[in-house]
Amino acid sequence: MLFRMIKGVLIRQWSKMLLIAFTIALGASLATSMINVMLDVGDKVNQELKAYGANITVRSQDASLLADLYDVEDGGEAIATAYLNEADVGKIKTIFWTYNIVDFAPFLETEVTLPSGNTAMAEGTWFNHHLDLPTGESVDAGVVSLRSWWDVTEGAWIDEQGGAAENPVMVGAVLAEREGLHAGDALSLKGSAGEVQAVVAGVYDAGGDEDEQIYAPLALVQTLSGTEGKVSSIEVSALTTPDNDLARKAAKNPKALSQRDYDTWYCTAYVSAICYQIMEVIPGSVASAVRQVADSEGTILDKTQLLMILITIMSLIGSALGISNLVTASVMERSQEIGLLKAIGAHDKAITGVFMTEILITALFGGTVGYFMGFGFAQLIGRSVFGAAIEMKPLVIPVVAVLISLVTIAGSLPAIRMVLRLDPAEVLHGSKA
Amino acid sequence: MSLLELKNVSKIYGELKALDNVNIHVDQGEWVAIMGPSGSGKSTMMNIIGCMDKPSLGEVLLDGVDISKESSRKLTDIRRDKIGLVFQQFHMVNYLTAVENVMVSQYYHSMPDEKEALDALELVGLRERAHHLPSQLSGGEQQRVCVARALINHPELILADEPTGNLDETNENIVLNLFSQLHKEGTTLIVVTHDPEVAEAAQRTIVLEHGRVAREVVNESFELGRKYI
Amino acid sequence: MSRRKMFLRMITASLLRRRSRMLVALLSIAIGAAILSGLVTIYYDVPRQMQAQFRSYGANVLLVPSEGAEMTLEGAGKALEGIPADQLLGRTPYRYVNVQMVRNQQTFVAAGTDFEQVKTTSPYFTVEGEYPSGIRQILVGKSVADTLGLKVGSVAELSYRPAASGSETGAAEIKPGDTLAGSAEGFGQGPVYVTLTLDDEMKIAEITVDVSSQTEEFGGQCGEEFFTRRFLGKSLPLQEGEIDAVSGATVTSEALVSAVNSARPTENVTAVTGNTLNLRVTGILETGGKEEGYIFMSLEDLGVLTGENGRLDVMELSVSAGAEELAGYVDALNGSGSGVAARLVKRITNSETAVLGKLQSLVFLVTAVVLLLTMICVSTTMMAVVTERRKEIGLRKALGASDGSIRTEFLGEGMFLGMLGGLLGAVLGFGFAQIISVNVFGGSITLQPLLVPVTMIVSMAISALSCLLPIRNAVAIDPALVLKGE
Helix, strand or coil, rough: CCHHHHHHHHCHHHHHHHHHHHHHHHHHHHHHHHHHHHHHHHHHHHHHHHHCCCCEEEECCCCHHHHHHHCEEECHHHHHHHCCHHHHHHHHCCCHHHHHEEEEEEEEEEEEEECCEEEEEEEEEEEEEEEECCCEEEEEEHHHCCCCCEEEEEEECCCCCCCCCEEEEEEEHHHHHHHCCCCEEEEECCCCEEEEEEEEEEEEEEECCCEEEEEEEEHHHHHHHHCCEECCCEEEEECCEEECHHHHHHHHHHHHCCHHCCCCCHHCEEEHHHHHHHHCCCEEEEECHHHHHHHHHHHHHHHHHHHHHHHHHHHHHHHHHHHHHHHHEEEHHHHHHHHHHHHCCCCHHHHHHHHHHHHHHHHHHHHHHHHHHHHHHHHHHHHHHHCCCCCCCCCCHHHHHHHHHHHHHHHHHHHHHHHHHHHHHHHHHHHCC | CCCEEEEEEEEEEEEEEEEEEEEEEEEECCEEEEEECCCCCHHHHHHHCCCCCCEEEEEECCEEEEECCCCCCHHHHHHHEEEEECCCCCCCCCCHHHHHHHHHHHHHHHCCCHHHHHHHHHHHHHHHHCCHHHCCCCCHHHHHHHHHHCCCCCEEEEEEEEECCCCCCCHHHHHHHHHHHHHCCCCCCEEECCCCCHHHHEEEEEEEEEEHHHHHCCCCCHHCCCCCC | CCHHHHHHHHHHHHHCCCCCCCCHHHHHHHHHHHHHHHHHHHHHHHHHHHHHHHHHHHCCCCEEEECCCCEEEEHHHHHHHHCCCCCCCEEEEEEEEEEEEEECCEEEEEEEHHHHHHHHHHHCCEEEEECCCCCCCEEEEHHHHHHHHHCCCCEEEEEEEECCCHCCCCCCCCCCEEEEEEEEEEEHHHHEEEEEEEECCCEEEEEECCCCCCCCCCHHHHHHHHHHHHCCCCEECCCCCCCCCCCCHHHHHHHHHHHHHCCCEEHHHCCCCCCEEEEEEEEEEEECCCCHHHEEEHHHHHHHCCCCCEEECEEEECCCCCCCHHHHHHHHHHHCCEEEEEEEEEHHHHHHHHHHHHHHHHHHHHHHHHHHHHHHHHHHHHHHHCCCCCHHHHHHCCCCHHHHHHHHHHHHHHHHHHHHHHHHHHHHHHHHHHHHHHHCCCCCCCCCCHHHHHHHHHHHHHHHHHHHHHHHHHHHCCCCHHHCCC
């Protein structure tokens, strides 16, 4: 009989139940989309923040930063050994957090003499270098994406994968103006160990020191400086988790951690953990976080996530109130029916059971539809804002389900109780409620 | 002079003939009861007379105007101006007080006038209950408010549908007394009922059966008995 | 009593006596309105607040002396008057000079700055220990500290000698009998100094050299008489190979040769000797960048060390402004003719524009979706509330109410609820935006006064619209059916 009554309501009063189902669907879709976006916003914004460039630099253990400081380019014995092997660069893509490595590029700098007699720094690097990894995968890495803020004002980026002229170089805007260089010009470069006839492939405006430099393919600079197979530093752009106390403690000395803390740290994408793992795979290297990028990323990620969490909570509260409101209204509307059931001898428990079952069935229906609507909304946001799909975490399904059930029960139970407290005669009389 | 005249009125729902070629007339100032068992067409006739429904065939002349062809908009106007309705379930706006419920009727008709509304309540003996909400009134009191509401705009016709159906005997008497009083003042009354006692209070009883007028009975005892004073 | 008064009386009665139902509707509208006004406020405020967060990436504008001009604190301050104080979050002056560590004569870059400002333009500086807060205190970069074994609390003795190139002050004519002074960069950038006197035949008669910046056991040998003797009797300029280098000190030897060749009459040479200071390390700086090789001190200490005053090499600015506004400020600074030139730090500004744009469109879309859903929620609740009153609508119709007057009454009620809920929601929404702002950004939000009426109008429109459909359905219904059936 219970089943028949419920069926009766669901089928014959479908328009009323549809309204409730619709509202619940909206609430569920809101919850689904917001929670999913909230959970994924960190990754997405992290990707966007990669525009700020590398957050990790890798150098030779011996080089430390002194070469940078003294501008000692060549000659000194201490500097001669301060290189990393180009062959090791690809190993970065073999660490535990390999999928978090968004981009990387090796650098090797040398001083060159231009035809005018002036000298300039030439930076050898990868542009869009194709790399086949020992794991069988292949990646394209280089400065084209690592220097996303550069404007190529003349010519184009060097394309390492074909089509480029022989010995292409890119010249900084300031240097190009001073030397009267334009895209397509031939340029003879003289280094400490050789001379190369290069062609200006493009002129870039970086808005910084790089504007007075020359960027050239790594091999070209290696020829100029006589350091075949060597690189002086590697810049790595990695997706990282904002630092917490554990990460700070680990950054000082990972060995000092307890085994459990160490495992946690190692298996979390903290910048210090990634640095540590890079040092493990590249012999003789020191990887350090570029604080300007790494810390700021942390700040902005934290803020964005907090913002999304609060907006999500707010909209969840909103939709929860909306749903329970409507459910309350719909129960109160049926006070006569409840009075009648009571009058013909139904126990409070039985009536509550019938009503709750009806509403929960409606909620189940609405919630299912809502989940898929929410899926759509989340993808809409992901596609139009980040140009990428939002990952739908399966965890969200039970969360939304529990949330919706709680809200529905919270909305209907007090209302049912309230109506039950009323005198059936009075309710049927039609004047009350 | 006849106020209401139904000429060959039929109401057909698909196969079913709710009213089948009915002819009746009600004179000005007359008190008529319409009786019949369930399904005899009472409600349909009540709806047609109350301008809430239109016949499938035939003419309905109210105050000389054929309302069977009017638009529903026009029907609303006619109902508002000429008819006062009293229902079995009272139907009061439950968040308005007694006097406000009466005033709602004035509001739709012309001008709300609280004094006049209070006078009407005085007439039904509820002056001191004027500011109570429906939930604070008994069934009989509510029905009396409805009667006050029905007569507030001085309608030419008061149409009551089972006005005593939900009332005990005491309250039934009070309501019938009110009707009797209105009748004496010259108001035309049509009372739809299945209760012979209520019907007997009227001057004339029209008995419906299967959508047809089965018989008309003139209540001999009306002038003599004067049961309800 | 007028009809209008009765109309109001009915509406207020409906609102007041049907308290619980009306509260349900009011609450629902208020929630909708709160979300509307809150999210819209946040949407407008996010760029401003986020911009401030993005300033944690550090300076986005650099101020450098324009060609041929010198920049001072006052000069830069004057040039910056055009930027509102609340947008100019930080302005850090920097003066860079080479200094020597007395202990081992290694050369480092010392940066004179203002530490209070450093905290604003370089919030990512990670300092072990503390920033210097008094005189004779320094902050050393991590690699400097590692190289020298400096710890927080150590004392470092620094000396300053004018830059090797500092002696090029005009090409005064050299006459017989003149005393000349010159300098050049020796090994490891340390300067070497020479003072020499010419005889009547323009040959070197006397020479003294200062090689104290060089490593003692190698370059230091060049200070000894056995070497300086080699210069005597030679005429200027010295040819390549004319002076035999000290073995193991080639660089220093060659440096002395070029110092002699660059020597100028002493009246045209400014300071020849520098200053020495003992400074306490209060903190060690970690940035992962080139700053780790610098020694930071206050501009005052640097002034004492170098003897020069007020000159700045660069001023880092952190300006909280959108891309266009920022470009405007830069143009204004460059066109002001105040002796400074402004440069955008492209990496920071471009990336900020890109990321901020994404963030704003994220909040926009989220706002749009949340709003859409909330408004539908409000509508369904309002629909439920009106639908519930079908019977009453039927009764009113039976009493002679025209469709129009029923519509007016219910719409009036709905709009009144909308207005009230909108007002309540605007207040709640502001509170909600304020909570988010304080929690996320640690700053309060500015109230958009226009938002209050807009919220109210939108709520009124939505509640009116959502009443309309159920009212239309209700008035279309035959009053008889409503009254009879049930």
